[in-house]
Amino acid sequence: MDLFQSTTNADALPLGNHVLFSSDDVDHARAAVAEVYCDHRLEVIGRNPFAAQHNRLSGKALSINVMTYGAKTMIAPGALEGFYLFQFPVRGHASVNNGKNRYEIGGGTGGVINPEASTTMIWSEDCVQVMMQIEKRAFIEAACAEVCLPAGASLQFSGANKLHNSEGRAFLGILDYVIREAERGEVLLGGDTLLSKQLERTLMVGLLQTQVHNFTSVVTTNTGPMPRIIRSAESYMRENLGAPIMVEDIASAAGTSVRNLQGAFRSRYGRSPMTVLRDLRLELAWEELSNPTRTTRVTDVATELGFFHLGRFSEIYRKKYGCTPIETLRAARPGEGFGPF
The missing domain is CATH 1.10.10.60 (Homeodomain-like)
Structure with missing residues (x-):
């Protein structure tokens, strides 16, 4: 079974029954994204027609998002401040400048944007990304529990990270499972059950195990x-x-x-x-x-x-x-x- 393929239509984006918006108007798309992420600059820099769609599954401490802009696009949010953002292109690629981190994602690689550093991204015209938006406070709490992050320490991710190994495939498999269940009408995130909370924590731990950060040595040594x-x-x-x-x-x-x-x-x-x-x-x-x-x-x-x-x-x-x-x-x-x- 291929990951991140719609269960209802091979050409449709995953989470098609959780559409946040769909628009060919740049200003409308920017405003809609800003409501759930943060204010940002959005510019079309390619020749393809702009055709944005954003599907979103919201949980308590994190959300799963599927996005495309259709055209080659530049996105400049500055510092995200309140959240980390994991990005994994399932089609196309993206260039990311996040403070001193500069990397390319796509073709089986993903990356996490740190909230404190200024960020600029360029998405290719065919780019479709599966993303996780995670509240900074909740992610820090998970890191304190899982990698013994000292109180007051900063959690900083770096670079693009391949997800082809067993841990990467397991993490993507869990993410794909949650998306597929939502497409079937079974929303596993956002509830008050222990299962919902545990799934969110599992996804956070998955990033700590598969993405390079300043406490990676604690996880791997x-x-x-x-x-x-x-x-x-x-x-x-x-x-x-x-x-x-x-x-x-x-x-x-x-x-x-x-x-x-x-x-x-x-x-x-x-x-x-x-x-x-x-x-x-x-x-x-x-x-x-x-x-x-x-x-x-x-x-x-x-x-x-x-x-x-x-x-x-x-x-x-x-x-x-x-x-x-x-x-x-x-x-x-x-x-x-x-x-x-």
Whole structure:
């Protein structure tokens, strides 16, 4: 399946049922974009006719946008100030000047515009971009949690980044999934459920993992005892999600004491190792219930992952995902009449 292709019309832009505006008037387009982004200068510098369209799916802390101007266009917003902007051309290319960063995106590369630096862009006449607009405050909070960004530190992205590797494909796959579900009428962003909040956080973390920034080394290096302990522990957990393991087993696999293991997890996640293990098991349960076979049963999924009290399993599952396990299963295979257990 190709990424970012409309599910209804091969020639249409993705998110075609979430049109913000469509216009061949430059002033109208500039004003409409300014309402959701920021004030900017917009000039047509090519010969093709101007034909702008902006589709937009709004969440709580971020929005997913699909845009084209039709013609070769220069956009000069200055400093974005309140938000970061990830850009990924699915057709054509764009040149970006963001402070000292100067790069070209397109052909499988994307980039993030920093909010503090003055920005100027030139989009090619055939450019269609999938973009994420992320509130600066929310992104900084995510970075503090995920890459230990110190309080008051600045998060700065740099350059164009290829998204051809496994992490890049996974990130784009999640973005594409959210877009496709919205086209089917299932809007996953913007709700008050834990699933909506988790999806937004996952997309932010995806950018932290796939785009170069001033804390990339924290994400990618293998130095330091705490990251090694956590990586070893989490690897052991993922390999034994269905086994009756205890915190002593995890500590032994990580080559440390229970006390050091608990301290590492508290510092990194603010949670105990066993709580992290429980959440990993819940994630696997959600994945299996969301992609069921004809014989998938909630009881079997729960017990195979060590949840033997079904009422408690249903309660913590609902708190994490905003729905019960059986609701997830029924949504994954509607109309088939399978029993809940």
